[in-house]
Amino acid sequence: xxxxxxxxxxxxxxxxxxxxxxxxxxxxxxxxxxxxxxxxxxxxxxxxxxxxxxxxxxxxxxxxxxxxxxxxxxxxxxxxxxxxxxxxxxxxxxxxxxxxxxxxxxxxxxxxxxxxxxxxxxxxxxxxxxxxxxxxxxxxxxxxxxxxxxxxxxxxxxxxxxxxxxxxxxxxxxxxxxxxxxxxxxxxxxxxxxxxxxxxxxxxxxxxxxxxxxxxxxxxxxxxxxxxxxxxxxxxxxxxxxxxxxxxxx
Numbered sequence: 001x002x003x004x005x006x007x008x009x010x011x012x013x014x015x016x017x018x019x020x021x022x023x024x025x026x027x028x029x030x031x032x033x034x035x036x037x038x039x040x041x042x043x044x045x046x047x048x049x050x051x052x053x054x055x056x057x058x059x060x061x062x063x064x065x066x067x068x069x070x071x072x073x074x075x076x077x078x079x080x081x082x083x084x085x086x087x088x089x090x091x092x093x094x095x096x097x098x099x100x101x102x103x104x105x106x107x108x109x110x111x112x113x114x115x116x117x118x119x120x121x122x123x124x125x126x127x128x129x130x131x132x133x134x135x136x137x138x139x140x141x142x143x144x145x146x147x148x149x150x151x152x153x154x155x156x157x158x159x160x161x162x163x164x165x166x167x168x169x170x171x172x173x174x175x176x177x178x179x180x181x182x183x184x185x186x187x188x189x190x191x192x193x194x195x196x197x198x199x200x201x202x203x204x205x206x207x208x209x210x211x212x213x214x215x216x217x218x219x220x221x222x223x224x225x226x227x228x229x230x231x232x233x234x235x236x237x238x239x240x241x242x243x244x245x246x247x248x249x250x
Contacts, residue, residue, distance in 0.1 A: 001025060001192045001211040005121040007087065010158075011098040011105060011146050012125035013133050017160045021125055021194050022097040023053060024213040030062050034093040037086045040066035041098050041107045053216065087114050098150075105149035112151035121155045123191055126182070128161045128175035139182040156191040157183050158211070169202045176206065 008025065010018040026038045038057060054064040065082050086094050098108050124143055128134050133142050143154055161167075161175020176193050183190040195203055197212040204210070 001028065001209065003121050003123075003191070005119045005155075006090070006092070007094045007096065007115065007118055007120040009096040009098060009108065009115075009120060009122040009152075010125055011108070011122060011150070011154075012160075013127070013130055013142050015130045016125040016127045016133070017162060017194070018125040019097050020213055020215060020217060021158060021160060021211070022095050023057075023216050024194075024211070026057065026062050026095045027060065029093050029095070030060055035091055036061070036093045036095065037063040037065055039083055039086065039094060039096045040064060041096060083111065084114065087111065087118065098146075105146045108150045108152070115152060120152075121191075122150070122152055123156045123158050124154050124188070125158045125160050125194075126175075126179050128159075128178045129163050129171070135178060136182045136185055139179070140186060143186060143188075154188060156189045157186075158191055159193040159208070162196070167196060167199065169199055172199065172203060173206070176208065180208075 003025075010022040010025070012018040022038065026036050030036045054066070057064050063086075065080055065086060086092055096108065098105055124139075124146065126133050126139055126142075132138050139157075147154060157179055159172075159176045159179035161172055161179070163171060172193070172195055179193075180190060182188075190208055192209045192211040193203075193206060194211045194213050197214055200210055200212040
């Protein structure tokens with residue numbers, strides 16, 4: 001995904017997948033030799049936060065800017081002074097992960113005056129499988145809410161239609177059609193379609209730029225081995241455990 005702006009903001013409705021895309025974009029920029037800082041302004045989701053990957057990202061040369069210590073899990077805006085320095089640093093690629101909907105976007109609005117002096121991209125991540133962005137009208141309303149809360153203008157859209165592990169190429173294609181219509185109606189360019197990396201080869205015929213992503217964040221109540229299975233496999237595993245309670249599990 002090629003973005004010219006140094007400051008890249010990923011915003012969207014709750015459940016849009018913007019945090020995964022922000023993480024993947026930060027890693028992509030770092031691999032391309034850019035000096036990267038990831039600003040976590042997500043105050044909405046307690047489970048899918050960029051700050052939870054701080055150590056792993058630091059090992060890859062990415063600075064994570066987020067509240068530390070007891071404030072790390074705060075569900076209120078906590079302004080870290082380092083954010084101001086990052087936004088002003090012309091040598092730094094700044095990736096901003098904004099919390100979903102109005103409450104999360106309000107945190108970004110505190111930096112609107114600084115951002116308006118810079119060249120920034122604010123990309124709205126759209127998952128048409130979510131109830132409030134399943135059609136063009138819902139996408140338009142989401143844009144209005146986020147722009148009002150941030151005091152900033154959206155500059156583009158990213159299609160990210162998915163149903164987590166149940167995502168199929170057909171689901172992605174159907175969602176992309178809706179986002180393409182929204183792009184035309186709203187006058188915002190469709191920057192890319194984010195797709196799970198393992199599904200990307202089946203979608204190479206799409207006439208839009210693909211951004212293959214790896215799923216990085218996992219909810220805390222799942223073990224990673226189970227998350228890599230589909231729903232049918234999980235059900236079968238549970239049935240097998242019930243039939244053979246003393247059998248050693250994988």
